[in-house]
Amino acid sequence: MAMMAARGWKRPARAFRPDATCPACENRPAHFQVKLRIVALGHRMPAWVAEGFADYAQRMPREFAIDLVELKPEARDRGRTVAQLLATEATRIRAACTGHRMVALDEHGERWTTRDLATHVARWQQDGADLAFVIGSADGLDPALKRDAAALVALSPMTLPHGLARVLLAEQLYRAVSVNAGHPYHRD
Numbered sequence: 001m002a003m004m005a006a007r008g009w010k011r012p013a014r015a016f017r018p019d020a021t022c023p024a025c026e027n028r029p030a031h032f033q034v035k036l037r038i039v040a041l042g043h044r045m046p047a048w049v050a051e052g053f054a055d056y057a058q059r060m061p062r063e064f065a066i067d068l069v070e071l072k073p074e075a076r077d078r079g080r081t082v083a084q085l086l087a088t089e090a091t092r093i094r095a096a097c098t099g100h101r102m103v104a105l106d107e108h109g110e111r112w113t114t115r116d117l118a119t120h121v122a123r124w125q126q127d128g129a130d131l132a133f134v135i136g137s138a139d140g141l142d143p144a145l146k147r148d149a150a151a152l153v154a155l156s157p158m159t160l161p162h163g164l165a166r167v168l169l170a171e172q173l174y175r176a177v178s179v180n181a182g183h184p185y186h187r188d
Helices: 002-006 047-059 082-096 114-126 143-148 162-181
Strands: 036-041 066-071 101-111 131-135 151-154
Touching (some): 036 082, 036 162, 047 162, 066 162, 082 143, 101 143, 114 162, 131 162
Parallel strands (some): 036 066, 036 131, 101 131, 101 151
16 A cells, blocks of 8 residues: 555545545546456466566556456367367356456457547446456467457557566556546556
């Protein structure tokens, strides 16, 4: 908590009182707590990935708790097709996303700006939805999983290493929450 205060994050004084309103949303009812989850296939990431993720997770205000669920990718040496592997991974991804609105990350997804992400996060927060952002394996995500997602979003038109995608996503979520709170972290 002292760390957040040192970085200049100010918690809204009335954010969770029933009569509270959100100044950023023109006096509509205040937002509710949202659980953010990053579901990532891949394990044994370098230390800098864990440190980068932890840094942004600590910066998040308590009404936006963020956690990371790491899933081990299916072994690629057992004679199964890529479609079979992705379908098996999709089952575990769905289980990890239970109770959350799923946002699938894919290089062919929509290109959102930080402000677009902030708008979507604010809307989902108003809906009372917990969010799970999914980073697929080296072969991507199962097509049915992408179809079922609330949104299909590209972090970048370039291919990113999975560890970097985790850190980048955590930073962008922090940035989006900061935008919605009127915090000066983001500058246009």
